[in-house]
Amino acid sequence: MPLHTLQLTDFAWLVLLIIIIIYMIYDLYSRRPKRSITYTRETLVCTKCGLNVERDFEPGDFIGLVKGKCPSCGGNLKIKAIYSIEKTKK
Amino acid sequence: MDVSTIIQLIWILLFILLITGLNQRIQLKLWVFDIRTKLNTIRSLLEEDKAKTRGMLRNLGVEVPEAIIERVIEFFTIEPVEIEPVDIIKRMDHLLRTTEASVRKIVSSHLPSLGRHELSLIESSLSIVAALNIVYKVIRHYLLTGERENNFILIMQLEYLMPQVMRIAYTYHEALDSFMYGKPVGDGAGALVVYNLIERSEVKSRRVVDDTSVVEAYYKGRRLILVKAEGPGSNVGHPGAVISRIVEDLKGSINLIITIDASLKLEGEETGSISEGVGAAIGDPGPEKIAIERAATKYNIPLRALVVKMDLKEAITTMKKEIVEACERASILIERMIEELTPPNATIVIAGIGNTMGIPG
Ligand SMILES: [Zn+2]
Numbered sequence: 510m511p512l513h514t515l516q517l518t519d520f521a522w523l524v525l526l527i528i529i530i531i532y533m534i535y536d537l538y539s540r541r542p543k544r545s546i547t548y549t550r551e552t553l554v555c556t557k558c559g560l561n562v563e564r565d566f567e568p569g570d571f572i573g574l575v576k577g578k579c580p581s582c583g584g585n586l587k588i589k590a591i592y593s594i595e596k597t598k599k
Numbered sequence: 600m601d602v603s604t605i606i607q608l609i610w611i612l613l614f615i616l617l618i619t620g621l622n623q624r625i626q627l628k629l630w631v632f633d634i635r636t637k638l639n640t641i642r643s644l645l646e647e648d649k650a651k652t653r654g655m656l657r658n659l660g661v662e663v664p665e666a667i668i669e670r671v672i673e674f675f676t677i678e679p680v681e682i683e684p685v686d687i688i689k690r691m692d693h694l695l696r697t698t699e700a701s702v703r704k705i706v707s708s709h710l711p712s713l714g715r716h717e718l719s720l721i722e723s724s725l726s727i728v729a730a731l732n733i734v735y736k737v738i739r740h741y742l743l744t745g746e747r748e749n750n751f752i753l754i755m756q757l758e759y760l761m762p763q764v765m766r767i768a769y770t771y772h773e774a775l776d777s778f779m780y781g782k783p784v785g786d787g788a789g790a791l792v793v794y795n796l797i798e799r800s801e802v803k804s805r806r807v808v809d810d811t812s813v814v815e816a817y818y819k820g821r822r823l824i825l826v827k828a829e830g831p832g833s834n835v836g837h838p839g840a841v842i843s844r845i846v847e848d849l850k851g852s853i854n855l856i857i858t859i860d861a862s863l864k865l866e867g868e869e870t871g872s873i874s875e876g877v878g879a880a881i882g883d884p885g886p887e888k889i890a891i892e893r894a895a896t897k898y899n900i901p902l903r904a905l906v907v908k909m910d911l912k913e914a915i916t917t918m919k920k921e922i923v924e925a926c927e928r929a930s931i932l933i934e935r936m937i938e939e940l941t942p943p944n945a946t947i948v949i950a951g952i953g954n955t956m957g958i959p960g
Contacts (some may be wrong), residue, residue, distance in 0.1 A: 519602050547773075549782055549917050568780045571831035571957045572794065591783050591957055593917035 557584025672729035692886035719832035783957030793951030811836035820943035830955035839887025851898025854945035864908035871925035880904035
């Protein structure tokens with residue numbers, strides 16, 4: 510077999526190998542779940558005027574807890590919902 | 600030596616590896632390395648979580664938190680004998696209640712001045728650490744066994760199970776934060792739906808039976824008996840036992856029983872989707888569920904169920920906004936079910952199943 514054809518097949522093998530390795534690395538990283546940060550927020554509702562206020566959760570809070578005064582009318586604010594919000598970090 | 604000779608040699612080497620089975624040995628080592636790396640990640644999560652609980656206990660004035668932690672996370676319950684099913688539910692119920700009381704006793708003996716709410720959060724946080732500890736110990740056990748015995752199949756199974764195991768480990772790790780601070784979790788969907796219903800109807804009386812709160816209320820001329828775990832501590836209550844007692848007290852004159860619970864969704868289903876059906880929607884090991892079924896069957900009361908779907912992670916970590924919204928929709932659906940299925944003046948038992956952490960009532 511002439512030398513130049515052999516080199517060509519070798520070269521083809523090498524390219525194939527590199528493609529497979531690149532594909533495997535890509536596959537590994539693309540499947541990795543994206544890390545995300547979650548925040549816990551809460552919605553407070555004024556028992557007098559119905560104003561909605563959204564805030565960060567503080568330890569000790571629970572749904573139904575009366576916490577703070579309404580910024581517009583001075584009525585009591587009651588926690589209506591506590592939930593987490595996810596932010597994906599790239 | 601030219602390139603083609605090298606290629607030839609590589610082929611020969613590969614052939615030798617194949618026929619001697621050495622390639623499997625190399626594969627095994629690679630898998631073991633990968634599993635060990637992941638196991639180390641689980642261990643660091645476990646150490647971090649233990650440190651967090653230690654910090655929490657120390658802040659509450661416990662001088663040697665390690666003693667409590669080690670005692671609770673290694674606590675076990677032996678399952679009742681199954682080949683003799685007579686009274687197995689009673690025996691299981693007894694064992695479960697004893698476990699509950701014993702863990703509570705261990706924690707409260709170190710923290711006598713603490714309120715029930717805080718105690719429940721500590722118990723639950725410790726049980727999360729215990730769950731992660733078991734994951735770590737079981738994976739370590741199989742890794743060491745597989746490695747010692749060169750068990751290719753065992754290591755292969757473990758390698759392919761690891762993504763799922765890691766997901767569970769991260770889930771527990773994240774859940775600890777919710778339980779330490781008493782944030783509502785996805786599993787509390789049932790409790791939240793009942794809380795919404797309580798808020799919207801005229802409440803006549805409230806009482807607490809067996810860690811479970813029973814609220815009597817009126818809605819559009821119907822008498823509602825609303826059952827949920829007593830909140831806002833981390834508590835699942837004993838809804839089955841309580842419903843069974845209510846049904847007996849009223850001599851079965853109940854028109855409808857509805858149970859609401861969070862249910863695990865299938866991959867691809869949407870979080871927060873709601874389904875209705877028949878049966879007792881409750882995921883306990885048995886005693887509570889059978890109590891509801893028996894009570895309903897004895898007096899021929901229709902037993903309806905409503906579930907809010909989510910995955911395991913969403914169930915034990917802080918409730919997602921989609922689930923909060925789903926609970927709102929579920930409350931409206933329950934009101935419609937009540938109007939459709941029962942005449943005015945009917946008596947309806949509605950039970951919100953699940954951990955009521957962060958949800959009072
Ligand atoms: Zn206001």
